[in-house]
Amino acid sequence: xxxxxxxxxxxxLLGIIMLVGFLAEGxxxxxxxHIYPAPPQQRKIALVNxxxxxxxxxxxxxxxxxxxxxxxxxxGTEVDTAGAEVVDVxxxxxxxxxxxxxxxxxxxxxxxxxxxxxxxxxxxIIPSVRSIVxxxxxxKVIPTLxxxxxxxxxxxxxxxxxxxxxxxxxLDAWNWEDAVYRKDxxxxxxxxxxxxxxxxxxxxxxxxxxxxxxFFEQAAAYYREPVHLHRNLSFEAVKGLFNRSxxxxxxxxxxxxxxxxxxxxxxxxxxxxxxxxxxSWRVADELKKNEVAVILRPPHSLPLTTDDPVxxxxxxxxxxxxxxxxxxxxxxGFWQQRNLPFEAGTAAAxxxxxxxxxxxxTLQAAxxxxxxxxxxSLEPGKDANIVVSLGDILDMRTSKITMAFIQGREINLDNKxxxxxxxxxxxxxxxxxxxxxx
Numbered sequence: 001x002x003x004x005x006x007x008x009x010x011x012x013l014l015g016i017i018m019l020v021g022f023l024a025e026g027x028x029x030x031x032x033x034h035i036y037p038a039p040p041q042q043r044k045i046a047l048v049n050x051x052x053x054x055x056x057x058x059x060x061x062x063x064x065x066x067x068x069x070x071x072x073x074x075x076g077t078e079v080d081t082a083g084a085e086v087v088d089v090x091x092x093x094x095x096x097x098x099x100x101x102x103x104x105x106x107x108x109x110x111x112x113x114x115x116x117x118x119x120x121x122x123x124x125i126i127p128s129v130r131s132i133v134x135x136x137x138x139x140k141v142i143p144t145l146x147x148x149x150x151x152x153x154x155x156x157x158x159x160x161x162x163x164x165x166x167x168x169x170x171l172d173a174w175n176w177e178d179a180v181y182r183k184d185x186x187x188x189x190x191x192x193x194x195x196x197x198x199x200x201x202x203x204x205x206x207x208x209x210x211x212x213x214x215f216f217e218q219a220a221a222y223y224r225e226p227v228h229l230h231r232n233l234s235f236e237a238v239k240g241l242f243n244r245s246x247x248x249x250x251x252x253x254x255x256x257x258x259x260x261x262x263x264x265x266x267x268x269x270x271x272x273x274x275x276x277x278x279x280s281w282r283v284a285d286e287l288k289k290n291e292v293a294v295i296l297r298p299p300h301s302l303p304l305t306t307d308d309p310v311x312x313x314x315x316x317x318x319x320x321x322x323x324x325x326x327x328x329x330x331x332x333g334f335w336q337q338r339n340l341p342f343e344a345g346t347a348a349a350x351x352x353x354x355x356x357x358x359x360x361x362t363l364q365a366a367x368x369x370x371x372x373x374x375x376x377s378l379e380p381g382k383d384a385n386i387v388v389s390l391g392d393i394l395d396m397r398t399s400k401i402t403m404a405f406i407q408g409r410e411i412n413l414d415n416k417x418x419x420x421x422x423x424x425x426x427x428x429x430x431x432x433x434x435x436x437x438x
Contacts, residue, residue, distance in 0.1 A: 035143055035415075037172045041408030044068040046081040047388065050089035055096040055362040055377030057355045065094060067384035070408035075378055087403075095358065095393050096378050097151030097385030097406065098341060099365040101295045102249070102275050105142065105153050105334040106135040106169070121159035125215055127187045127237035129164035131157035135176040141335045142171050143415035148338045148399070149387040151406050152181060154369055156188060156249070156275075161212055163188035165237065166249065168369055170385075172411045182371050186247035186273075187238055189264075194256040209260065216268055247271045247370065253278040253297065253304055258287075265290055273368055275330070278304040281316050284323035293326040293368045299346045300339070301332075311350065317360060318351025328365035329357075345394035357394060384408040 045067055052063035052075065064079035065072065074080065109116035118134045135155055145153070151171055157164040165184040173179035189212065192205040215234075222228065222235040223242045240246030250261040253276040262283070265272035274280055277294040280287060287294065299314045309315075320327045329344050331337045340361055348357035366376025375383045386405045391398025404411050425432050 035412045037174050037178070038406070038409035038411050041068065041070050041384070041405075044073075044084040045405075045408070046079060046084040046086050047089050047094055047386070048079075048081070048086055050092045050094040050388065052094045052378060053096070053355065053358055054379065055359055056379075057359065059355065063094070065378060065386070067386070067405070067408050070384055072378060072380050072382050072384050072386075074380060089388055089403075091390075092402065093389045093391065093393060094378070095149065095387045095389065096362040096376060097387055097404065098149045098361050098393075099328075099369070099376065100145065100150050100153040100331065100337045100340055101328055101365050101369060102156045102166075102330045103153050103334055103337050104156060104158065105145070105337055106137065106139050106155055107131065107157060108334050109136065109139055109141070119158050121157060121164055124160045124211070125162045125234055126160050126164055127162050128233040129157070129159075130167075130184060131155055131164045132167040132169070132176055132180060132183060135167075135169060135179060137173045137175055137179050139334075140416045143412070144335065144417060145338050146171050146404060146411060147401055147413045147415050147418070149341055149389065149393050149401050149404065150337060151385050151387065151404060151411075152375065153337065154185075154365075158188075158190070161190055161192075161208055162215060162234075162238075163190060165246075168371065170406050172406050172409065181374075182369065184240075184246070185370060186249045187241060189248055189250045189261075191250060191252045191257045191260060193254070194260070195254055213264075216264070220268060241270050242268070244269070244271050247273055249273050249275050249295075251275045255279040255282045258283055262286055262290055262292060265292055271370075277327075278313070278316070280325070280327075281319040281323070284320055284325050287320075287325045288323060291326075293328075294320060295330045295365075295368065296320070296327050298329070298331050298336075298339075298343050299350070300343055314346055314350040317347040317357075321352055321356060326364060326367060327360065328368050329360045341393050341399065342396045345392075345396070348394060354392075354394060 048064045049062055052060040052065055063077055066074045066079045066084055104119045107119040121129050152168060154168050156166045166186050167184055168182040169179040170181045192208040194205055219235045219238050223239055241248055248270040250272060252258050252261050252274055258274055261272060261274055272292045274294045276297045278297055280294045296317055301313045303312045331340045344357040344361045348354045363376035366372040375385050384405050387401060388403040390400040390402055393399045
């Protein structure tokens with residue numbers, strides 16, 4: 001028998017053993033629910049008697065919101081509910097669906113397992129690579145975000161100096177084609193760290209900066225050509241930057257790096273967004289003047305340098321708010337995104353009002369990503385991306401999401417963590433009611 005045949009025989013035997021083990025696990029495993037994407041909205045729905053947080057700073061107490069065919073049709077204290085399924089949300093809080101900007105959700109499943117990491121691409125200048133086709137809608141991490149009110153995510157890959165395109169997805173889909181909310185909205189620029197530790201590192205960083213500038217100069221010349229003798233995929237991929245239909249997301253934290261991003265924005269007239277922006281408060285006036293927005297690094301982090309005040313990450317959002325800079329709050333990684341509303345809660349404790357903090361993860365995020373005409377606030381004509389919570393969504397002690405709708409579709413709020421809780425309550429016979437686990 002060949003070695004190849006033995007290998008396949010072993011795999012076959014292992015598969016049988018795993019299947020038998022699964023079936024032998026007992027009633028609980030076989031009874032676990034499957035989480036399917038919700039079908040399109042079939043009927044008009046009206047949520048009544050709740051406290052409605054519009055997302056633009058306005059709050060309606062004992063308000064009503066009606067939506068049909070995936071769109072919000074009315075919001076106020078008196079709404080026509082004729083023909084609608086009326087849901088009483090008395091004592092509950094109603095919010096726009098939260099938006100996670102600049103995350104690698106769906107591109108990584110288990111960080112320690114290389115085969116589940118599809119976030120990093122080979123090469124230095126690779127804007128023609130599209131991250132959306134690698135997005136995994138079956139990720140077990142996605143439901144953990146939905147159950148904390150996060151319904152949309154901006155999927156950002158890594159790699160190179162000028163990286164692949166990023167897209168926005170809705171978090172209840174069968175495949176990446178279904179998930180797309182806004183496709184290929186921007187190009188990633190990963191600036192070299194301009195805080196070198198040695199002369200060699202400084203030389204390399206300056207060489208990389210020159211490479212970036214030369215690429216955009218050549219791409220600009222290519223864009224101006226009416227006819228191309230030879231098609232260049234990298235230049236083709238960044239055409240949207242020059243007609244401002246795409247966004248340049250510049251990953252930068254230090255003040256020097258942000259100044260370089262501002263220089264690029266002025267030189268090429270790009271729509272530019274800083275991702276990270278730890279030192280953005282230092283150049284806030286220039287950011288506002290040049291209409292450069294910021295996706296701010298998470299407040300739950302250490303200061304960037306030892307000279308910074310220890311509470312600076314908590315206060316940076318308020319400093320940008322005071323300066324009039326358009327910003328939103330982001331989180332790192334993928335599974336960490338479920339903490340996004342609580343990051344906003346921390347920003348609210350350090351200078352923002354609670355409605356400003358909510359806007360920083362809803363309407364302002366939508367504006368920065370160029371989709372505020374579609375979502376980000378609870379206004380007529382926008383998609384019915386809605387979250388209902390028993391308590392304050394920014395407070396981890398009271399936030400309990402009871403319902404969520406994506407484009408009017410009521411989505412399943414189960415996730416792996418809830419399943420594990422129920423599993424071990426069953427295993428150890430604990431006297432805990434899991435019927436209403438949120």
